[in-house]
Amino acid sequence: MDCLFCKIVSGEIPSTKVYEDETVFAFKDIEPQAPVHILIIPKKHITSAADITAENSSVVAHIFEVAAKIAKQEKLDDGFRIVTNCGDSAGQSVKHLHFHLMGGREFTWPAG
Numbered sequence: 001m002d003c004l005f006c007k008i009v010s011g012e013i014p015s016t017k018v019y020e021d022e023t024v025f026a027f028k029d030i031e032p033q034a035p036v037h038i039l040i041i042p043k044k045h046i047t048s049a050a051d052i053t054a055e056n057s058s059v060v061a062h063i064f065e066v067a068a069k070i071a072k073q074e075k076l077d078d079g080f081r082i083v084t085n086c087g088d089s090a091g092q093s094v095k096h097l098h099f100h101l102m103g104g105r106e107f108t109w110p111a112g
């Protein structure tokens with residue numbers, strides 16, 4: 001499958017790894033929108049949040065555990081944002097489920 005983030009998981013495309021275990025991979029966003037901007041993804045390809053099912057949803061819970069761990073490591077004690085863009089109108093540019101973990105600045109709400 002021609003998927004950019006599958007290639008990052010396999011190491012075919014290099015990335016700055018922040019965390020890895022059996023099911024989850026986290027790496028720095030190449031175009032950071034905040035002082036801390038990390039992408040957390042399932043190693044197994046899931047296209048988007050619209051494809052989360054009873055069969056694959058446990059990895060999403062694990063991703064949020066990993067996010068909390070990374071946020072502590074990165075000292076984001078004042079707060080952080082976790083975002084997943086799902087589909088074209090939400091601006092999902094890479095069709096492999098990913099959660100943006102962002103921190104180190106103030107965020108506005110609602111997001112534009």
Ligand code: 5GP
Pocket residue numbers: 004013015016027028029030031032039084085091092093094095
């Ligand atoms: P989306 O727009 O799909 O929500 O998020 C995709 C993210 O992937 C963007 O923030 C973009 O900067 C990041 N990105 C795209 N290509 C690469 C890449 O080759 N390496 C890394 N580390 N991040 C990438």
Ligand code: ZN
Pocket residue numbers: 003004005006007044045046095096
């Ligand atoms: Zn993929």
